[in-house]
Amino acid sequence: MTDKKSDKAFTSLLPIFAFIKPYKVMVASALLALLLTASVNLSLGQGVKFVIDNGFIAGSQEQLSSAILILIGLISLLAIGTFCRFFLMSLLGERVSGDIRKAVFNKIVTLHPSYFEENRSGEIMSRLTTDTALLQSIVGSSFSMALRSFLMLIGGIIMLLITNLKLTLIVLVCVPLILVPMMVFGRKVRKLASSSQDAIADIGTYAGEIIQNIKVVQSYNHETKEKNAFGSEVEKAFEVAKKRVRQRSFLIAVVIFLTFSAISFMLWIGGMDVLSGKMSGGELGAFVFYAIMVAMSVATIAEVYGELQRAAGSATRLLELLKVKSDITTTDSPIEVEKSNPIAVQFEHVNFCYPSRPDAPALQNIHLSIPNGKTVALVGPSGAGKTTMFELLQRFYDPQSGEIKLNNADITKVDLSELRHTMGMVPQHPILFSSDVWHNIRYGKPDASDEEVFDAAKKAHAHEFIENLPQGYGSFLGEQGVRLSGGQKQRIALARAILKDPDILLLDEATSALDAQSEYHVQAALDELMKDRTTVIIAHRLATVLHADLIVVMDKGKIVDTGTHSSLIHSSSLYNRLCELQFDKAAS
Secondary structure: OHHHHHHHHHHOOHHHHHHOHHHHHHHHHHHHHHHHHHHHHHHHHHHHHHHHHHHHHOOOHHHHHHHHHHHHHHHHHHHHHHHHHHHHHHHHHHHHHHHHHHHHHHHHOOOOHHHHHHOOHHHHHHHHHHHHHHHHHHHHHHHHHHHHHHHHHHHHHHHHHHHOHHHHHHHHHHHHHHHHHHHHHHHHHHHHHHHHHHHHHHHHHHHHHHHHOHHHHHHOOOHHHHHHHHHHHHHHHHHHHHHHHHHHHHHHHHHHHHHHHHHHHHHHHHHHHHHOOOOOHHHHHHHHHHHHHHHHHHHHHHHHHHHHHHHHHHHHHHHHHHOOOOOOOOOOOOOOOOOOOOEEEEEEEEEEEOOOOOOOEEEEEEEEEEEOOOEEEEEOOOOOOHHHHHHHHOOOOOOOEEEEEEOOEEHHHOOHHHHHHOEEEEOOOOOOOOOEHHHHHHOOOOOOOHHHHHHHHHHOOOHHHHHOOOOHHHOEOOHHHOOOOHHHHHHHHHHHHHHHOOOEEEEEOOOOOOOHHHHHHHHHHHHHHOOOOEEEEEOOOHHHHOOOOEEEEEEOOEEEEEEOHHHHHHHOHHHHHHHHHHOOOOOO
């Protein structure tokens, strides 16, 4: 069973070589340099033998000088080859690591939102950073060391056999004694390495959440509590890491002890043979050189073996992520969307449950037609399903049953990018990126000119406060726009949607974060923007939707009534109750 696990660990690293394939020339050059350095290393033993027998023992200064010059020449070749090998392999590691990061990130940004409900962002970030960094070390360093040590091991054993058969047999008898602890402790290292990576991911997740919500932490005076909690997480990770380091250190120590004990025993026997005249001092010197080379190779392989076991866990985690199939995919044969259809959006008997809550229906038998160029408002208490309709419309999720149509075309048969391009979303809680104003507004249209950005900002009533920022449109807004007020962030998000100029505008209470004066101006801009444009509004404040062409009243995932404000006041008890909570009865 353990052998199968070990085989599986190394098998899990094989797909990583697919990322190395495009760089065959670099790999071939590195291998050539590796063969050169291995050959020179093996030649050094003969150089040592030559120096001892023809220099020291022969007592010839000329031969000694010649031998030393040859030795220096070999060492120079070794240095050049080592530089080429190290440079090329390290460069390869960096390149492959970057390619893996890009592949993982490219996969992440295409995954369905429900994946992120079931998987922690800290763990995903750990895969993107820590795991890829470990694989970079394996490809750029450890793999090269392992291959070099393997060549040196094989070459060293061959040279040992050529130099002295009896002593070589002694060395070979000791090899199994060294390999057994490598296999046993190596498996333990791999298991502990996987646990260590998971513990690091937990630390990242916890720290990220606290930093993101630092104002809440400080307002409740929980700094000390969070320090202690984070310290506890760090200590857990440390304990796992300590066990891993102990096992790996013990593995290396055992291998080194057994290896050099075998060399010492072999040196004693060889020394006795030199004293008895059975072999020359140069032969013993060369044999010791090769024996130490073999020993160091075995020790390096033992160390790299632990690294490979650890990397196997990282490779498995990364490959699992790369193999994830998104639940939301674009069709291979998308259909054309006719924009002249009188009905812009249509929900036909849609039923939906979130994947994380399969037993709690979010929408039940939704049937709704939204006319082209009209304004439709979705109202109702929290949890009624209003935001869910927006998410289904943008295909962040697909319904379990029923159809959603865009201009009479089933949205699952429309190209996904084209579908989302037709819509512009302004959420209730605006999302801004850690960049400047230019980037955040241009997110709606990356190729927009400066004048188009200015125009969108003016329509969103954001131009004036942007101009007053320290660097104007070039001002850095901080993480998630932390340097702006809620109302300012909302207007930046609105400018982004205005710049996109979508066919369908989705507003999730887009004016909720504005003061009265700003709301008046932005609402005027919205009224201009919504002309001849299909607009769907999620409204918590009913004053913003009094003049909507159609108001849809929702409750518990169902549509309970539709109509205009004046008709719903008389026909819908729920709508009437919502109005009473927000308006004076006289105003109603």
